[in-house]
Amino acid sequence: MTMNVQTALANLALPVGTTLDRYIMQRQTAFPYATGELSQLLRDMALASKIINREINRAGLMDITGSAGSGNNVQGETQQKLDVVANIRFIRALKNGGEVCALISEEDEDIIHTGNDNAKYVVAIDPLDGSSNIDVNVSIGTIFSIYRRITPVGSKATLADFLQGGDQQVAAGYILYGSSTILVLTTGEGVSGFTYDNSLGEYILSHPNLRQPRAGQIFSCNDGNEADYPIPVQAYLRQCKQQRLTGRYIGSLVADFHRNLIKGGIYLYPQTARLPEGKLRLLYECYPMAFIAEQAGGRACNGEQRILAIAPTSLHQRSPLFIGSSDMINQLNGMSLNG
């Protein structure tokens, strides 16, 4: 038997690896309220992301790039066709999955009731973050945040279910549709990454126990806005450049965050004159990414406090976001104190 055949057979015998399903089941007891409902919810999210992954990969062939012609979303941003498709897919998956009584989405003004009033969870989601990159084949992502409802099971969810605050999240994650598709997840027991295997249609555990390096050499921000940034942020960026750190900015929070999570780095989206509250949305961008960052040993703040400690007041409120390696965040905060 030739070596190639032996190698091929040996590879075939290799274990597939831990699928997301098996990972969830193995940790069933570790999941809060281990009744299987959260596990099923995570499976529903993963299913929707697999469908969206397929549609992103075919977007150029299916005339689902470009603007949807349906005007702007609640943020006043032009809705891209894939935004609309992704939003519909996640809403449908969560409705059909039965574990979510309501959700909020970047694409919809109001709470979306699923009809599953006996379900125990609510979800906040940015179905497709980085819309401006859709048409130019640059990585985009989905960001989600999960809470246990606080209103009585059987009743309709209310605003209170969504305004519990970042520290009340029971799970958070993102899917990065990039050179490969990866789902990164935390349930408060650390952070794990699952790479999508198209041939199996499964997410396979590829990054167990992800930890963000304490230090980093990368800063990510839209340098074009620098003149608008608060003075301490300008001072921090000057320091980064004097230290010859690397500037990397993809324009998709999920992509910039993920690179910095793996390699070390800081992402900054400060408040500006045009966006005095910052640009990123607290409930379905800042909170989930902050939960993941802190679970991986990183930090996330708004320039004054931890992101997760910010008291929410409305569904689509914005916040400045500084997130990444703890030493870099501490240096930035030191600038504010000195500034």
Ligand code: P6P
């Ligand atoms: P700007 C995408 O629209 C997004 O919400 C983040 O994913 C990204 O980091 C940021 O906005 C880009 O914003 O103003 O630099 O184009």
